[in-house]
Amino acid sequence: MLDATTYPTRREENWRYSDVDALKSLDLAAINSWREITVPAGETHREIFTFDQADGTDLRRLRVTLGKGAECELFAVSAGSQYARLEVEVTLASKAHFEFGGVTLGGDSTIREFVTRTIHAEPDATSNQTVRAVHWGKGTGNFLGRIDVVRDAQRTDAAQDFKGLLLERGASANAVPQLEIFADDVKCAHGATVGQLDEQARFYMAARGLSPDMARKLLVRAFLADAFAALDDEAEQERLLEQALTVLGDAV
Amino acid sequence: MLKIENLHAEIDGKEILRGLNLEVNAGEIHAIMGPNGAGKSTLAYVLGGRPGYEVTQGSVTFNGEDLLAMEPHERAAAGTFLGFQYPVEIPGVSNVQFLREALNSQRKSRGEEPLSGGDFLKLAREKAALLKLDMDMLKRNVNVGFSGGEKKRAEMVQMGILDPKFAVLDETDSGLDIDALKTVGEGINAIMRKPDKAVLLITHYQRLLDYVKPDVVHVLAKGRIVKTGGPELALQLESEGYETVAA
Numbered sequence: 001m002l003d004a005t006t007y008p009t010r011r012e013e014n015w016r017y018s019d020v021d022a023l024k025s026l027d028l029a030a031i032n033s034w035r036e037i038t039v040p041a042g043e044t045h046r047e048i049f050t051f052d053q054a055d056g057t058d059l060r061r062l063r064v065t066l067g068k069g070a071e072c073e074l075f076a077v078s079a080g081s082q083y084a085r086l087e088v089e090v091t092l093a094s095k096a097h098f099e100f101g102g103v104t105l106g107g108d109s110t111i112r113e114f115v116t117r118t119i120h121a122e123p124d125a126t127s128n129q130t131v132r133a134v135h136w137g138k139g140t141g142n143f144l145g146r147i148d149v150v151r152d153a154q155r156t157d158a159a160q161d162f163k164g165l166l167l168e169r170g171a172s173a174n175a176v177p178q179l180e181i182f183a184d185d186v187k188c189a190h191g192a193t194v195g196q197l198d199e200q201a202r203f204y205m206a207a208r209g210l211s212p213d214m215a216r217k218l219l220v221r222a223f224l225a226d227a228f229a230a231l232d233d234e235a236e237q238e239r240l241l242e243q244a245l246t247v248l249g250d251a252v
Numbered sequence: 253m254l255k256i257e258n259l260h261a262e263i264d265g266k267e268i269l270r271g272l273n274l275e276v277n278a279g280e281i282h283a284i285m286g287p288n289g290a291g292k293s294t295l296a297y298v299l300g301g302r303p304g305y306e307v308t309q310g311s312v313t314f315n316g317e318d319l320l321a322m323e324p325h326e327r328a329a330a331g332t333f334l335g336f337q338y339p340v341e342i343p344g345v346s347n348v349q350f351l352r353e354a355l356n357s358q359r360k361s362r363g364e365e366p367l368s369g370g371d372f373l374k375l376a377r378e379k380a381a382l383l384k385l386d387m388d389m390l391k392r393n394v395n396v397g398f399s400g401g402e403k404k405r406a407e408m409v410q411m412g413i414l415d416p417k418f419a420v421l422d423e424t425d426s427g428l429d430i431d432a433l434k435t436v437g438e439g440i441n442a443i444m445r446k447p448d449k450a451v452l453l454i455t456h457y458q459r460l461l462d463y464v465k466p467d468v469v470h471v472l473a474k475g476r477i478v479k480t481g482g483p484e485l486a487l488q489l490e491s492e493g494y495e496t497v498a499a
Contacts, residue, residue, distance in 0.1 A: 199303070204340035205350070207300050208410065209328035209358035218353065222344025 007031070014087075017142040017174045019111040022057045022083035034061045034089075041067035041093070048236070050243060051112070052080035061087045066096035066125075075231055076102035077240050078112040079247040087115040092125035100129040101227040103244050107137030107171070115144045120153040120183075127157075132227045133164040134220055134248070135171035146178040147188060154185040164194035165223050167216070220248060253278045253418055253450045254319075259310035260475075261298045268294040270475035271310070274452075276418070276468075281444070281451045283461055283486060286472035287494040292454045293337060295472070296422040299452075300334035301327055314418065328354075329361040331417035333410075335424045339403040342394035347406065348376060350394050351413050358414065379412030383439045400427030408439045419444055420452045425460035437463025458490040473498045 007023055008015040008031070023031060039045045051058050058081040064072050070093070078084045090098045104112035118127045133141030143162045164173025175192035197219055205215035221241055228237040254276040261269040268291045276282050286292050297305045299312065301324035312319040319327060342350065356366040367375070380387050383405045395403050404424055411419055421440070425433055437460055444451045445464075453464060461469075461483065469486045471479040471494065478498050479485065489497050 198340075198342075200340045201342050203300075203302050203324060204336065204342070205354070206324035207328060207334045207336075208350070208354035208414065209325050209361075210350075210354050211325050211357060212323075214353060214357055215325075218345050218350065219342070222342070225344055 013176075014115055014144060016176075017111070017140065017144075018085065018113065019057075019083035022111075023059070025057050026059060031059065034063045037062060037064045037072070039064065039066050039070040039072055039096075042069045043067070044071040044073070046073040047075075048240070049074065049076040049078075049086055050080075051076070051078040051084040051086070052243070054080065055082055057081060058084045059087075060085070062089070064088060064090040064098070066090065066092045066098065068093045068122075069095045071097045071099070073099040073230070074101075075228060075240060076100075076114065077105075077244045078102065078114070079105040079244055081112070082110055084110075084112045085115065086113075089117040089119070090127075091119040091121050092127065094122035094124050096122075096125045098125075098127040098129075099230050100127075100131075101230055102131045102143075103224045103227045103240075104131070104133045104135070104141035104143075105244055105247050106135055106139040106141065107168075107247075109138045111140045111142070113140075113142035113144070115142075117146045117148065118158060120147070120149045120156040120158060122150075123152060123154045123156070123183075125153065125156055127159070128230065129160045130227045130230070131162045131175075132224045133162070133173045134167065134223065135164070135173060136167035138170050140172045140174070142174045142176075143192075144174075144176040144178070145190070146180070147190075149179075149181040149183050149186050149188070151182040153183045156183060157187045159188070160190040161226075162190075162192040163223070163226075164192075165220065166194065166196055217245060217248060221245060253315060254452070255311075255313045257311050259295075259298070259312060260308045261294060262306050262308055263294065263304060267308070268475055269298065272472075272476055274470065274477060276450045276452060278417075278450055279447045280467045281453065281464060282468045282470060283453045283455060283466035284470045284472050284477075285455060285486060285489055285494075286498075288456075290472045291475040292472055293422055294475075296334060296337075296420045296454055299327075299332070299420050300324060325357070326361070328414070328416075329358045333414060333416035333419040335407045335411060335419060335421035337422040337424075337426065339395045339398075339407050341396045341398075343396050345394050346392065347390040347394050348373070351376065351390075351410060354410075355414055375413055376409070379409045379443075382412060382442055383409045384435050385409055401429060401432040404428055404436060405432060405439075408436055408443070412439065412443045415443070417448065418450050418452075420454065422454045423456065424453070425455055425457065433460060434463055436460075440464050458486045461486050471498045 162175040177190040259272040
């Protein structure tokens with residue numbers, strides 16, 4: 001646990017890709033404050049986070065406790081601020097479900113990250129996390145996802161999927177899946193890949209008359225869409241994708 | 253319409269096209285045949301402007317304009333179409349979305365009004381029917397999960413929707429069964445056999461030419477047109493082989 005009297009440093013696992021200098025614009029109390037959300041048994045909490053401020057540091061920390069059979073769905077578009085971090089710690093009771101879908105986009109020297117800790121504290125809970133990161137310039141996108149499955153949490157089904165898309169050399173994407181599993185009847189799937197835009201697809205699209213900008217926009221949109229696939233509101237999916245794509249105009 | 257003069261092109265420093273000359277007039281369908289490695293696909297990609305295909309000498313003009321100076325998407329907007337030998341899969345982008353954006357991009361660069369969603373779907377439905385492609389296929393992602401034959405038919409649906417003046421069709425017949433070959437051949441005729449349009453058909457085999465009758469047949473070998481003739485040349489190639497005819 002972070003010592004509340006000092007600023008985080010990159011030596012700490014949870015902050016190793018963070019912009020720890022940018023954090024110093026915040027006071028320690030702000031850094032150490034967590035918003036608490038409790039979802040009673042059987043209920044659902046859905047929340048959408050958008051990080052769209054022009055500059056500065058945007059840090060949001062969230063501690064979620066899910067009762068039996070409760071559900072929490074969080075979706076996030078992180079495409080603003082010099083340094084943006086959404087950190088979620090969620091504890092699941094039996095048969096609870098945690099859904100997380102997030103996208104980070106950014107160029108220049110921005111750092112945008114999601115840090116999750118998913119604690120399967122009881123049996124039969126499920127979690128699914130999908131993160132897509134699109135970066136250019138010297139921009140960085142990070143996803144640090146820790147999953148803890150306690151000894152009694154049998155039949156846990158936890159999945160984590162990260163894909164990074166780098167539009168230029170110099171941009172980076174970091175994925176750190178971390179699984180701590182103490183139960184023996186558990187499904188934990190995790191995957192992480194980082195790649196570039198498909199040149200063949202770009203040429204194919206150009207050959208049909210799409211400008212490079214438009215082709216890239218369609219490809220990036222398709223790439224991001226997975227993150228919001230679990231959102232059962234198509235209009236809202238569209239809105240989030242459009243919002244994410246507005247910053248793409250800055251990319252080369 | 254299309255005039256290629258002394259075209260030299262290379263990939264990774266290796267010269268593939270070595271002084272190719274070709275002129276295609278409006279209203280004509282030309283077939284280019286030739287053995288593997290002759291440079292047929294390279295010619296198609298050079299005309300389409302694919303990155304990595306470097307023109308070192310010569311010129312290509314399309315309706316008097318320097319085609320080689322245009323970006324790939326500008327070539328499309330100018331009225332050219334490249335039918336791919338291996339159509340590319342684009343996960344997450346539906347055919348309808350892709351083609352509507354493509355068509356409207358082309359229209360915009362020509363100073364035309366964009367087509368509405370309803371008008372576009374009507375057009376797409378009409379062209380899909382022409383190529384006997386289920387409209388549901390067009391709602392799916394571009395070429396994803398399509399069979400070889402479906403991909404080629406989808407290419408021709410794209411051509412029908414985009415309505416180019418000049419099409420380069422790179423082995424559009426490969427991967428087609430006999431029925432699909434007939435459908436595709438008839439589709440090419442319906443879309444492109446017009447006095448103000450022209451086609452360059454690149455093929456290995458005579459069989460597509462049974463449906464799409466060429467006005468002129470060329471033999472491409474070692475990066476050059478080595479022989480030009482009428483439709484009978486394709487038949488001669490089929491019976492005697494490239495080595496004898498192109499020697």
